[in-house]
Amino acid sequence: MTQEKELHRYYARLRTKFIAIIFFIAFIPLILLGGTTYYHYSATVKEKIRKELKLIAKNRKDTIDLFLNDRANSLSVLAYTHTFDYLGKKENLHNVFQLLKMVDSAFQDMGVINSNGKQVAYIGPYHLTGKQYSQTEWFKAVMKKNVYISDVFLGFRKVPHFIIAVKRIENGKPWILRTTIDINMINHFMCTALLGKHGADAYILSREGTYQISTADNDLILTKSEFKMPSVFRGIKEMEGCHGEKALICAIAWLKNNDWLMVIEQDLKYELSPMVRVKNTALSIFIISSLIIIISTILITKRVFARLEKVDREKSQLSEQLVRSDRLAAIGKLASGIAHEINNPLAVISEKAGWIGDLLTEEDVKNSPNYSELIKSTEDIKKHVKRGKKVISRLMGFARKEEVVYGNVDINSVLDETHDFLNKKAIYQNIAIMKEFHEDLPSIVTDGAQLQQVFINIVNNAIDAINKDGVIRLITKGRDGGVLIAIADTGPGMPEEVQEKIFNPFFTTKPVGKGTGLGLSTSYGIVEKLGGHLTVESEVGKGTTFYITLPPSCEQKTKG
C-alpha cells in the first residue's frame, strides 16, 4: 500500500513535469508568433505613417518655398518696373497695390522706403507712413542682400507678421519696396496638409527655435520651442521621438533658404489606434488559445497519467500475484517433502508406542506401580502422533494437486449449500448469513466441490472473526461472462500487515491448536487453479470482504 502511494506521488511529479514541458513548448511558438506578428505589423504601420508624413512634408516644403519665391519675384518685378519717384507717390502705390491684390491676396500692405530707412509711402491697414526703419534687422539685411524675407516679428504694428523686402538701386541710390505677408496664408497651407489627420501638428520654427507658424496654437508664435534644432540638411528628414508622454513621429525640412524649419508631427497614439485593435484581438486570441492549451493539456495529461498509473498498478498487482503463487507453489513443494519425511518417523513412533502398549498387557508389567502412568504415556504418544498426522494430512491437502472435476456449476446453489452447512453454527453465535444473489447468474464450468471447500473456509473464517453478533453477506454478480462472489463480514477487519500474509501457508491469527493456517492458502490455490482470483479488502473496525472472480470456463487455463 505505501508502495502504491509512492507510485502515485511519482506519477504526480511526472505529470507536473510533463505539463510544464508542454506549456513551455506550446507557449514559446505562440508568444514568438504573436510577438513577431505584432512587431512587424506595428513596424509596417509606422513605416506607412512615416512615408505619409514625409510626403506631406515634401509637398508643403515645395509649396511654401514656391509661395515665398513667387511673392519675392512679384515684388521684384514691381520694384524694377516702377521708379522710386513713381511708387513714392501714395496714389500710384495705391493703384499698383490694388492691382496686385486683385491677383494675389497674400499681400497685406506695401511700403516704399528710401535709402535712409524712412517709409515714404505706405498702403495698408496701419498708419505707418513716415516710420523710420533704418535700425531694424530686416532693413540692414535687405541693404546687403537685395531680396529679403524676414522671420516673423511684431514690428510697429504689434502683430506677428513677416515681410518681403526688395532693394533697387536707381541712379546710384538704393530704395526698398516692402510688403507684409499674411502668416495665415502659410498657416493655411499647413492646415490643409493635416486635414483629416488626428493628433497631427505642424509648425515652423526659426533658426533660433522660435515659433513662426503653429497650426495648433497661434499664441505659441514667437515663443521659444523646446525642439532641438538640427543642423542644416537638404530634403526631408524623419525622426521618432517623445514629447512628454506622447510618442511622436515627425518629418522635418528646412525652408526659405534654410532659415525656417518646418516640423510635421504625428502623435502615434491616434495613428496607431488600428494597432491597438490588432493588439487587443491578438491578446484575446492569445488568452483563449492559452486557456485551451492549459485546459486540454491538464485534462489530457490527467487522463493519460491516470491510465498509465492504473496499468502500472495492475502490473505490479499482477506481479505481486505471480510472486505470491510462485511462493505458494514453492512452499507447497517444500511442505509435501517435509510431510513425507516426517510421516515415516511418525509411523515408527506410532508402532513403537503400540508395541509398548502391547507389552503393557503382560502380567509382570501390570504389577508395576507405574503401570497406569505408562499406559497414559503411550496413549498420549498415540494421540499426538494422530495430531501430527492430521496436520500433515491438511498440509498435503494444500500441496496436493487434486484433480479438477469439471461440471456446470450454479454458484448460487453452491453458496446455498454453504449457507445451510454453516447457518446453524452462525445462528448459535448470533450471526446472520444473508444471501444477496444475482438471480440470472450464468452457470460456469468449474469444480463445484472444491469451490464449496473455498466458500466454507472463508465463511468459517468470517464466523470466527466476528465471534458474536454480526452479519455475513454472500453476494454474487455476473462479470464478463463469469461470476464475481463477494463474502463480506462485519468482523474486526485486518491491518495491512496481516492482509499481506493471510494467503501464506501456516499464517494464522487463531489461537494455537485452533487453526493450521492452511485454509486460506488452500483456498487461494484452488481458486487460482480454477482460473479465478481470490482477493481481500479489509479495514480495521469495519470488516473484511473476500472477492472471488471465476471465469466462464476454467478448462483452457488449467489445461495450459
Add this chain to the structure above:
Amino acid sequence: MKDFRVLVVDDEDDFRETFIKRLQKRELNVTGAESGEKALEILDDFIFDVVILDVKMPGLDGVETLQEMKKKRPLMEVIMLTGHSTVESAIDGLKLGAFDYIMKPADFDELLEKMTQAYEKKKAHEMKIQESKVRALQGHPGRVFEQFKE
C-alpha cells in the same frame, strides 16, 4: 481363524520390526522383508496369505513388486502402505489387484482389521476354487490325477 501367514515389506527397519513383533504377539505367522527383491525371493520358498507392502522403497518400488507378486501368487492379497505423496501409486496398485491401501502412519487396529478382511477374502476365493474343483471331480473323477500334476 486369525492364524494366517503375513509378509511385511518395508525398508524402514524400526517400523517393520516393531510391526512384526506386534503382529506376532497377536499370534500371526509373520515374516519381514526389507525390499521388494527380498520379498520376491522369500515368496519363492514360502506361502503367504496377506502381504503388507510399502509403496515407496528403494530398488523395486511397491507397485512393481505388486505386479511381480501377482504373477507368482495370484490369490495372495496385498495391502499397500502409503504416504501422502504416493496416494496415486496406491491407487495404481488397486487397479493392479491390491486389496486396499492404508495411509501411514497407520492405525494398528485398522490395519489389523484390513488384514483380516483380506485374509477372509482370500479364503473365500480359495474355497470357491476348491468347490469348483470338487464339482469338476464329481463330474469327471478321472481328473483327480490332474490335481496332483499341478
